[in-house]
Amino acid sequence: MNMSGKSLTRRTAIGVFAFLFSSLLLFEPLQGQAPPRHRLRIPYSSLGPGLFPLWVAKERGLFEKQQLDVELLYIATSPIIVQTMLSGEVQLSSSGQEAAMAANLAGGDIVIIATGVIRPSFFLYTIPEITTVEQLKGRRLGISRPGSSTDFATRFLLQKYGLDPKRDVTLVPTGGTQNAPAAMQARVIDGALFSPPTTSRARRLGFRQLLDPLSLGFPFYSAAVTARKSWLDAYPNLARGFMKAYVEAIAVIHRDKIFTTKVIRKYSGEQEREALEESCNYVIQALPRVPEPALDAIRTGLKILAEKNPEAMQSEPSRFIDTRIVRELKESGYIERFYQ
Numbered sequence: 001m002n003m004s005g006k007s008l009t010r011r012t013a014i015g016v017f018a019f020l021f022s023s024l025l026l027f028e029p030l031q032g033q034a035p036p037r038h039r040l041r042i043p044y045s046s047l048g049p050g051l052f053p054l055w056v057a058k059e060r061g062l063f064e065k066q067q068l069d070v071e072l073l074y075i076a077t078s079p080i081i082v083q084t085m086l087s088g089e090v091q092l093s094s095s096g097q098e099a100a101m102a103a104n105l106a107g108g109d110i111v112i113i114a115t116g117v118i119r120p121s122f123f124l125y126t127i128p129e130i131t132t133v134e135q136l137k138g139r140r141l142g143i144s145r146p147g148s149s150t151d152f153a154t155r156f157l158l159q160k161y162g163l164d165p166k167r168d169v170t171l172v173p174t175g176g177t178q179n180a181p182a183a184m185q186a187r188v189i190d191g192a193l194f195s196p197p198t199t200s201r202a203r204r205l206g207f208r209q210l211l212d213p214l215s216l217g218f219p220f221y222s223a224a225v226t227a228r229k230s231w232l233d234a235y236p237n238l239a240r241g242f243m244k245a246y247v248e249a250i251a252v253i254h255r256d257k258i259f260t261t262k263v264i265r266k267y268s269g270e271q272e273r274e275a276l277e278e279s280c281n282y283v284i285q286a287l288p289r290v291p292e293p294a295l296d297a298i299r300t301g302l303k304i305l306a307e308k309n310p311e312a313m314q315s316e317p318s319r320f321i322d323t324r325i326v327r328e329l330k331e332s333g334y335i336e337r338f339y340q
Contacts, residue, residue, distance in 0.1 A: 037069040038238055044094040045078045046149070046177060047268050048195030049283035050116030050223020053291075054094055055267045056260060057249035065248075066241035076176040079147045082226075085110055091231040092242060096149035097221040101301045101320050105312060109229040111322040112293045113239070114246060116223035117286035120153045124211040125202040126191035127184060133161040133210065142174040142183055142192035149222040150177060150193045152304045156218060157193075157211070165307075181205055195222075196282050197268050200275030219297040232322060243325045244334065250291060251338035254284060289339065290330050293321040 040063075044051045054072055057063055063070040073090075075081050078099035084090050086108050100110045130136065136158070143151040155165040163169065174183050180192035181201050191210070194202050203209070225246065232239050253260045260283075261276050270276055298317040305312040329335050 037064065037067050038241075039069045039071070040092060040238070040242065041071045041073060041090050042092050042094065043073040043075045043081045043084060043090055044223070045075060045081050045096060046144075046195065046223060047074075047198070048177070048223060049121045049279060049286065050221070051094055051267075052253060052260065052264065052279075052283050053116065053246055053249040053287070055263045056252050057245045059263045059266070060249065060252055060259070062245035062248050062252075063242070066245045068238070068241055068245065070242075077145045077148045079145065082108070082110060085226070085228060091235075092225065092227050092239075094223050095226055096152070097224045097226075097297065097301050097320075098149060098152040098304060099147055100224065100226040101298070101305060101312075102147065102309075104320050105305065105309060105315065110226050111229050111232075112221065112224045112298075112320060113227050113232070113322050114225035114243065114291040114326055115221050115288060115293055115297075116225070116291070117283060118219060118221065118288055118294075118297070119286055120149070120193075120218075120220045120222050121195045121282065121286065122150065122153050122193035122222070123195070123199050123202075123209055124157065124191060125184070125194050125199070125207040126210050127187070128206060128208050130190060130208065130210065133157075133163070136191065137163060137168045139190040140170045140172050140188070142180045142189040143171050144176050145173045146171075149220075152301075153193055153220065153222070155307065156220075156300075156304055181207070196279035197264065197270040197272070197275035200270070200272055200278060204272075218300045219294065220300055221293070221297055224293065225291070227322070229322060232324075236325075240325055240328075243329060247289075247291065247326070247329055247335050248338055250287060250289060251335075253287060254289065254339070257284070290326065290335055292323050292326045292330065295321070 058072055078095035081093045081095045082099045082103045097112055100112055103110045141154055143154055158165045172189050174180050183189045257280055261280050264276055264279050295317045298320050302312045
């Protein structure tokens with residue numbers, strides 16, 4: 001081979017090496033450089049205790065720890081969030097179980113993958129002259145909007161005390177629980193369900209606490225973690241990363257009250273110390289360390305949905321939940337290690 005041929009071969013080899021090296025730089029992170037984060041937009045529907053794990057995970061950097069870039073979006077009611085999920089705009093949310101179950105019944109692939117608090121975080125407040133549940137007959141009660149958690153919980157409560165939600169009261173949409181105190185002040189409504197820390201505002205305004213969550217007496221997820229089942233199947237690692245951050249945030253809530261209180265103050269806008277203390281104490285009592293959805297809460301949801309859709313009671317409760325990730329984290333010891 002002559003000199004020009006050798007030179008050409010050498011130049012070709014160098015060119016190939018340079019191309020391969022540059023390709024590696026494009027597709028592999030540099031040594032010591034963090035891998036790229038996956039972006040998730042997660043809407044939530046209320047400012048109550050069931051949402052605290054999302055807020056804590058965001059403020060503690062737990063999503064970033066799992067290589068997730070999470071944007072939290074407040075959308076006033078669960079039905080709107082479900083519509084957003086069904087449109088494909090978001091894949092995960094924190095919303096009321098009733099909206100997710102209703103969408104599932106209608107053919108959507110939305111399932112509950114983790115709980116928030118495991119009982120309704122609602123306190124019934126009324127104008128001062130109402131002193132018994134029976135006196136609610138003929139009154140106007142505020143709900144966020146039809147199909148929301150407050151709508152379903154109010155209906156269940158009325159039925160428990162022998163009142164017919166369709167005939168004995170008028171349910172008035174207020175657009176969100178945070179709007180209910182002003183509606184009561186204006187006498188647009190006579191009562192409503194509030195969650196901490198809004199309960200403190202209701203007391204300051206002179207309203208009467210008629211019933212607490214224990215009086216509601218049924219398992220119910222007013223802020224469950226919901227997801228598209230098709231997304232879970234397609235992106236199990238992303239779902240697992242989210243859930244790792246979520247269960248660690250629950251552990252932070254149980255173990256670091258000072259930090260949790262600061263987070264509640266930031267996201268809720270509540271500054272009163274008593275209200276923040278009440279919120280923190282409630283979520284510690286009502287938030288399970290292992291947020292695995294249970295069938296008894298789903299059966300409760302089906303009973304309530306059956307009021308408008310009798311076919312609900314014919315549905316298999318297991319179709320509404322997907323516990324694979326929480327169960328995996330539980331059985332592997334991942335959750336337990338945060339409490340040792």
